[in-house]
Amino acid sequence: MSDLAKTPTSTDSDTPAPAAPVPAVDPRLLVREEGLAGYWTEFKRKMRGGELGSLPVVIGLIVIAVVFQLKNDHFLDASSLANIAVFTSGLGIMAVGIVFVLLLGEIDLSVGSVAGMGAAVWAVLSVTHGLNDWLAVVLAVLTGLVIGAVHGAFFAKIGVPAFVVTLAGFLGWSGLQIWLMGGEGSINTPEGSVVEDLTGHFFADKAAAYGLAAVAILAYAASLLLDSKRRKAPRCPRAVSAIVLRTAVVPSRGRRRVRPERARGARGLPLALVLFLAVLVIADFVARRTTFGRQVFAVGGNAEAARRAGINVDRVRITVFAISGMLAAFGGLFIASLSGGATKSLGGGNTLMMVIAAAVIGGTSLFGGRGKVWSALLGMLVIQSIQQGLNLLGMASEIQYMITGAVLLAAVVIDSVSRRTQKSAGRA
Amino acid sequence: MSATPVLALRGVSKRFGAVQALTDVDLEIHTGEVVALVGDNGAGKSTLVKTISGVHPIDDGTIEWEGRPVRIGRPHDAQNLGVATVYQDLALCDNLDVVANLFLGSELKSASVLDEIKMEKRARELLDTLSIRIPSVRIPVAALSGGQRQVVAIARALVGDPKVVILDEPTAALGVEQTAQVLDLVERLRERGHGVILISHNMADVKAVADRVAVLRLGRNNGTFSVADTTNEEIIAAITGATDNAVTRRKARTATAPKEGAK
Numbered sequence: 001m002s003d004l005a006k007t008p009t010s011t012d013s014d015t016p017a018p019a020a021p022v023p024a025v026d027p028r029l030l031v032r033e034e035g036l037a038g039y040w041t042e043f044k045r046k047m048r049g050g051e052l053g054s055l056p057v058v059i060g061l062i063v064i065a066v067v068f069q070l071k072n073d074h075f076l077d078a079s080s081l082a083n084i085a086v087f088t089s090g091l092g093i094m095a096v097g098i099v100f101v102l103l104l105g106e107i108d109l110s111v112g113s114v115a116g117m118g119a120a121v122w123a124v125l126s127v128t129h130g131l132n133d134w135l136a137v138v139l140a141v142l143t144g145l146v147i148g149a150v151h152g153a154f155f156a157k158i159g160v161p162a163f164v165v166t167l168a169g170f171l172g173w174s175g176l177q178i179w180l181m182g183g184e185g186s187i188n189t190p191e192g193s194v195v196e197d198l199t200g201h202f203f204a205d206k207a208a209a210y211g212l213a214a215v216a217i218l219a220y221a222a223s224l225l226l227d228s229k230r231r232k233a234p235r236c237p238r239a240v241s242a243i244v245l246r247t248a249v250v251p252s253r254g255r256r257r258v259r260p261e262r263a264r265g266a267r268g269l270p271l272a273l274v275l276f277l278a279v280l281v282i283a284d285f286v287a288r289r290t291t292f293g294r295q296v297f298a299v300g301g302n303a304e305a306a307r308r309a310g311i312n313v314d315r316v317r318i319t320v321f322a323i324s325g326m327l328a329a330f331g332g333l334f335i336a337s338l339s340g341g342a343t344k345s346l347g348g349g350n351t352l353m354m355v356i357a358a359a360v361i362g363g364t365s366l367f368g369g370r371g372k373v374w375s376a377l378l379g380m381l382v383i384q385s386i387q388q389g390l391n392l393l394g395m396a397s398e399i400q401y402m403i404t405g406a407v408l409l410a411a412v413v414i415d416s417v418s419r420r421t422q423k424s425a426g427r428a
Numbered sequence: 429m430s431a432t433p434v435l436a437l438r439g440v441s442k443r444f445g446a447v448q449a450l451t452d453v454d455l456e457i458h459t460g461e462v463v464a465l466v467g468d469n470g471a472g473k474s475t476l477v478k479t480i481s482g483v484h485p486i487d488d489g490t491i492e493w494e495g496r497p498v499r500i501g502r503p504h505d506a507q508n509l510g511v512a513t514v515y516q517d518l519a520l521c522d523n524l525d526v527v528a529n530l531f532l533g534s535e536l537k538s539a540s541v542l543d544e545i546k547m548e549k550r551a552r553e554l555l556d557t558l559s560i561r562i563p564s565v566r567i568p569v570a571a572l573s574g575g576q577r578q579v580v581a582i583a584r585a586l587v588g589d590p591k592v593v594i595l596d597e598p599t600a601a602l603g604v605e606q607t608a609q610v611l612d613l614v615e616r617l618r619e620r621g622h623g624v625i626l627i628s629h630n631m632a633d634v635k636a637v638a639d640r641v642a643v644l645r646l647g648r649n650n651g652t653f654s655v656a657d658t659t660n661e662e663i664i665a666a667i668t669g670a671t672d673n674a675v676t677r678r679k680a681r682t683a684t685a686p687k688e689g690a691k
Contacts, residue, residue, distance in 0.1 A: 289541050294524075298532055301521035308519045309533030310504065369523035 054363055056414045057378040061385065068389035075389055082270055084388050086199050088380045089272035090334025091351065095358040095376035096283045097327030100320045102359055105300045105368020106162040108321065110151060110169035111328040111355055116177040116347030118144045118329025122195060123187035123342035124180055133194045141329050147173060148325020152318035178344045188341035198275070198337040202268035209269040272334060279327070284373040296320060300368035357404065358383055361411040382407060432495040433458050434623050435592050440489035442475055449475045450647045457592055457623040462614060464626045464638035468667055472647040473627050477594050481513040482506040512585035513594040518577055522570040526562060527551045529569055530584050554583055558616055575606025582613055592623040599633050611637050631660050645669055
């Protein structure tokens with residue numbers, strides 16, 4: 001049981017008289033007080049209970065930024081940040097898919113190979129066979145979707161552990177990728193193709209960057225205001241001060257992303273970042289505001305309970321793996337765009353590990369049912385910031401691997417420790 | 429008590445391979461009535477409940493719903509009729525908050541987006557009418573105590589406004605205080621006009637809330653008693669089969685009126 005931390009306060013001594021209408025108030029009631037003070041007490045309670053949320057990652061990012069900026073004052077330059085943003089996008093989009101799989105409490109080891117497959121399918125269709133570029137991109141993404149659905153079907157319908165299914169996929173699809181690429185070994189991205197634009201296009205206009213930031217902030221404020229208006233009717237109002245605070249937090253987060261266009265020498269707001277943010281916003285909406293998202297969390301938390309609640313568990317599982325495959329293929333196109341074309345080895349190496357590491361570093365639990373879509377962004381920012389910083393310092397890649405490995409371990413340690421604290425505080 | 433029972437089982441039998449789990453079992457539930465289903469381990473209580481909730485379709489006999497025969501082949505059929513079951517293992521998602529658990533599988537939506545505010549409102553109303561006290565409807569179920577989980581699980585069964593609620597050992601793992609709370613809740617269900625089937629091993633609980641006690645022994649009816657005019661000993665005798673021994677059988681043969689409860 002998880003009520004260890006609860007003191008056995010006798011809450012109601014009036015049990016023999018059931019007819020008496022007792023006000024539904026419990027002395028242990030945890031209601032957030034109105035206004036800013038409420039946020040502070042809530043924050044303190046959460047910290048004590050081990051609900052760290054995104055705090056360790058955000059602190060980690062600040063530390064990374066400060067350390068590298070002190071070592072090399074170009075780290076926070078616009079071009080450097082734009083670099084981080086562009087390199088974050090492809091792997092980050094793949095990490096969004098992994099977040100969904102982790103929410104189910106499963107793992108997808110095939111994302112690297114599926115990314116390679118996506119790139120190979122696009123390159124062969126578009127470059128070798130001269131198919132319409134857009135159509136080739138859509139077919140590549142659909143290939144990923146079908147591959148993911150096949151994994152999901154083996155896992156959900158036949159009951160093969162997802163670990164094994166996707167491990168088989170990892171080997172099988174990378175074999176198919178090499179076979180597809182054929183003798184050439186690599187197919188270069190043609191000039192002016194859609195895929196080249198994915199990471200090659202920048203919005204040079206400053207208005208675009210500030211416009212994006214403004215739209216994001218206004219949309220967020222509007223949604224909060226709308227919520228509070230509807231909350232006025234029931235007894236759960238949300239103070240205006242809280243709305244102001246929340247809205248103020250968004251731009252401080254957003255600035256980091258939109259900053260690239262600020263200084264001279266940078267090429268502007270990268271299209272890749274816009275696409276990545278779009279994927280994040282849609283995925284976050286799906287995860288938190290739709291029935292499907294709720295079902296994913298439920299299956300990840302207690303599959304049997306979900307089944308008894310009438311949720312089609314198999315369908316949820318297949319859909320999640322299909323999403324993972326689709327986003328993997330989409331991310332693979334970004335990687336192809338960055339590396340100048342599809343190759344036999346695209347998506348191999350440490351791609352898979354980086355993607356899973358990003359989701360975990362960002363704070364999504366490996367044990368299912370707990371996590372946020374945004375952890376894909378946060379985790380990927382940590383990994384790419386470290387890489388970018390070490391690149392600027394001229395460190396060898398072997399050092400980068402070691403440091404990234406250490407960061408991953410640290411993230412999992414924080415996850416495990418905070419989970420233990422949550423358990424003893426009766427919150428997990 | 430209304431004339432037609434809301435749910436009636438007539439001569440229900442269920443076999444699992446070579447095992448005859450239920451033989452010719454009869455059971456009637458009226459609205460606003462708490463029927464305790466008691467029996468030793470392996471007596472068939474859980475099997476009987478699973479036939480009603482659609483987990484195990486029956487082999488023989490009929491199930492009548494408000495007077496007309498129905499077929500319950502899947503859990504979905506039972507839910508559609510208005511039978512809600514609270515299983516012993518509660519089947520809650522620990523990682524989701526109370527509101528999400530209450531509406532799991534039947535989320536309220538506005539324009540295909542989850543309507544959290546409406547769900548939270550309805551959840552508060554439901555918990556208030558049942559006088560359920562929990563720290564907050566927005567904390568994960570993992571943070572609740574055993575008794576609080578039990579009442580949340582019961583409240584969850586009521587979201588679809590069922591006519592019959594089946595509670596499988598709701599007090600088995602609870603302390604004194606939490607047991608009292610759950611029993612209060614059972615009484616409130618009766619007041620609201622639900623028919624309640626309560627499975628329990630605890631005679632004190634049964635005596636406290638039930639109107640009638642149906643005893644199962646080795647997959648057969650072994651008497652239905654009115655709680656008001658039956659002693660614990662009589663019920664326990666029916667459960668353990670103490671009424672079924674050489675002495676009583678001889679008595680039954682000599683005096684033609686059998687003293688056993690039903691059958």
